[in-house]
Amino acid sequence: MEIKDLTSQIKKNLIFIAIITLVASSVGFSSTKFLKSGYQQQTLLFVKVQDKNTLSENSPRVDSSNLTDTTVAILQSPDFASGADLGESQLEVRKMAPQVIRITVTAKNKDVSSQTSTKVIYSYNEKIKNLVPQANIELVGVGIPNDPTRQVLNSKIMAAFGASLGFIASLSILALAKYLKL
Numbered sequence: 001m002e003i004k005d006l007t008s009q010i011k012k013n014l015i016f017i018a019i020i021t022l023v024a025s026s027v028g029f030s031s032t033k034f035l036k037s038g039y040q041q042q043t044l045l046f047v048k049v050q051d052k053n054t055l056s057e058n059s060p061r062v063d064s065s066n067l068t069d070t071t072v073a074i075l076q077s078p079d080f081a082s083g084a085d086l087g088e089s090q091l092e093v094r095k096m097a098p099q100v101i102r103i104t105v106t107a108k109n110k111d112v113s114s115q116t117s118t119k120v121i122y123s124y125n126e127k128i129k130n131l132v133p134q135a136n137i138e139l140v141g142v143g144i145p146n147d148p149t150r151q152v153l154n155s156k157i158m159a160a161f162g163a164s165l166g167f168i169a170s171l172s173i174l175a176l177a178k179y180l181k182l
Contacts, residue, residue: 029158032153040151041149042104044096083127091120
């Protein structure tokens with residue numbers, strides 16, 4: 001295919017290329033509204049359990065390997081989020097290793113992010129003491145939590161990226177249509 005044929009094909013299908021490019025650009029632009037943005041703070045926590053030998057005969061037994069999964073499930077539950085009064089903050093919990101979890105708090109404000117992180121730890125420790133008072137389970141911070149960092153996707157960059165992907169996709173569709181003689 002020569003350059004002259006290529007330019008004639010592009011001119012002939014210019015409306016198709018423009019529509020696909022605009023749709024992809026608008027999808028890229030609007031996707032920033034649905035992705036979380038704000039100040040993020042990550043905290044690494046250890047799920048501390050009292051030594052099993054010091055528990056009395058009537059105390060419930062706690063399996064450390066399953067305890068981390070249970071902790072993650074409790075922290076991710078909507079009941080915990082409403083009870084901990086997270087407000088506008090978003091909480092993400094991930095198991096890193098047995099008895100080690102990472103919580104990520106995303107909030108609109110830097111101070112709110114760090115306060116919410118502390119509030120989550122305190123609320124979990126209070127809730128677990130009420131559920132299993134004899135087991136002495138608590139979340140303990142490992143090291144110093146990192147400073148809240150700003151996480152934002154730029155809508156203009158996402159629109160430009162979407163437009164470029166749309167342009168490439170429309171040219172690919174045209175090339176396939178020409179190749180397959182559709």
